[in-house]
Structures are given as C-alpha cells and as structure tokens.
Amino acid sequence: MKTFAEKHFGKLWMALVYLFLYLPLIFMVVFSFNSTRQDANFTGFSLRWYEALTTDTKLVEGFWLSLKVATVSGVLSAVLGTFCAFVLVRYRRFRGRTIFSGMVNAPLVMPEVVIGLSLLLLMVGAQNFFGWPQRGMLTIVFGHTLLGMAYAMVVVQSRLLEVNRSIEEAAMDLGARPHQVFFLITLPNIVQAILAAFLLSFTLSFDDVVVAEFLSGPGVSTLPQVIFSYARRGINPTIYAAATLLIGTVTLVIIGYSVWVARQTRQREREIAAAARAERVALGSA
Numbered sequence: 001m002k003t004f005a006e007k008h009f010g011k012l013w014m015a016l017v018y019l020f021l022y023l024p025l026i027f028m029v030v031f032s033f034n035s036t037r038q039d040a041n042f043t044g045f046s047l048r049w050y051e052a053l054t055t056d057t058k059l060v061e062g063f064w065l066s067l068k069v070a071t072v073s074g075v076l077s078a079v080l081g082t083f084c085a086f087v088l089v090r091y092r093r094f095r096g097r098t099i100f101s102g103m104v105n106a107p108l109v110m111p112e113v114v115i116g117l118s119l120l121l122l123m124v125g126a127q128n129f130f131g132w133p134q135r136g137m138l139t140i141v142f143g144h145t146l147l148g149m150a151y152a153m154v155v156v157q158s159r160l161l162e163v164n165r166s167i168e169e170a171a172m173d174l175g176a177r178p179h180q181v182f183f184l185i186t187l188p189n190i191v192q193a194i195l196a197a198f199l200l201s202f203t204l205s206f207d208d209v210v211v212a213e214f215l216s217g218p219g220v221s222t223l224p225q226v227i228f229s230y231a232r233r234g235i236n237p238t239i240y241a242a243a244t245l246l247i248g249t250v251t252l253v254i255i256g257y258s259v260w261v262a263r264q265t266r267q268r269e270r271e272i273a274a275a276a277r278a279e280r281v282a283l284g285s286a
Helices: 004-031 048-055 057-090 097-109 112-130 137-160 165-173 178-207 210-215 223-232 237-285
Strands: none
Touching (some): 004 237, 057 178, 137 178, 137 210, 165 178, 210 223, 223 237
C-alpha cells in the first residue's frame, strides 16, 4: 500500500510551488495596509499609503499613461497579430513565408534589451532624418505593439488551426467573397482568441519596463518605470499600494474574461444540443 507521503506528494509539491510564486505577492498586499514604513513588522491596519497614492502626481500620471499605452498597443497587437496568424495559417505557400514567420516570431526569443536598444536607434534615426517621431507615448506604443504582436499571433494562430475549414469552403461555394467569409465565418469563431490576445498584450504592455525605458522621453514615464525608480531609492509603502491595485485590476479582468468565456461556451453547447434535437425531430417526422 502507498504511504501518506506517496499519495499526497503531488499535492504537496503543487502547494509548495504556488506558495513560492504567490507568497511574495501576499506579503506585499498585506504590508500595503501597514500603518508604518516598516517592512518586517506589521504594526497595524491603515489606509494611509492608499491616501498617499492619490496625491502622488508621478504615480497617478504614470498609471494613466500606462493605461493609455497598454490599451492602444493591445488593440494594435491583437489586430496585427490576427492578420499575421491568418496569413501563416491560411496561406501555406508564398514567397518569403519563412522570412516573414521568422520576423514575426523573433520578439518571442529576442531579449527585451536588444529590442529596446534597436528600436531606440531606429527612432533616433527617424527623428534626425524626418523630424518625427518624438520620444514619448507614441514611441512606447510602437515598441509595445512590436512585442505584443508576436504573442497575440501565437494565441490566434493556435485557434485558427482548430477552425473547421469546411465551413469556410461551404460559404465560398455558396457565393461568399473571401472578405465576407473572414468577417462572417472566421472572425466569430476566433473572437475569443482575439480577446485573449488583447488581454495578454495589454498585460505585457502595462508591465513592461525595459522597452519603455529605452523609448520614453523626458517627463514621460509609465507606472512600472515610476515604481522601479522609487524602489531604487529605498522602501516606499506607496509602491506596495500601487502594486496591490494593479494586481487587483488584473485579477478582476482575468475573472471577468473567464466568466465571459464560460458563458459563451455554455451558450454554444446549448445551441449545438438544440440543433441536434431539431435534426432528430426532423429525421423522425420524415
């Protein structure tokens, strides 16, 4: 017979892994409510650091800048990643496909320092030659879109590979144009993957420090940049409060997305079951 350790080894190992991953986050959330600046002793519950957060101009401006950059780059990454995935999945053979695929996937394996430095040189060269763009929000959006597009493409590509091509072929046989097939057949089948790609790109953009550090201009700093600069100067519990709000926001978004996907899945299953029942009734009456 198996011993207690053999039976529960997997659960114990999983619990230790989750503890290792999430204990620092729990520690930070708890001490964001500490009444003093001490990071070793919890001296009492207080909201003073959240109040200080609302009056910290740099953190507030950094938050809104990160939100705008992440939203714009998330949308662009999802759209461009969808187009790239569609080209790679639906068009197996075209000139330059290998180079195109390698360039799209390069940001997945390229160090962010290299990406940031190369984009900085490109932006500086373009600014010297054309006088545009100025380093700031726009250049950060460009960099985050390049980074997020690769991840979005992988998410959408995996869903496109599962879509039944016979439905699209049937629509084309009935006279639908290629663009009609894409918007009426393909797009509804991959909309969940596109939304997941947007959320992933949004999170990557909101969390990025390295690329933003290279591409930001004077007086332009995202929230992660501000937090990083504060952390280098010593302990500031206001950072804990900002990070706690960030964790809470991301958690709510993930929960909302999961609930939406679950509802969509149940609705689709009900529709499939209803169609099957209608087919059986039609066959029985015939």
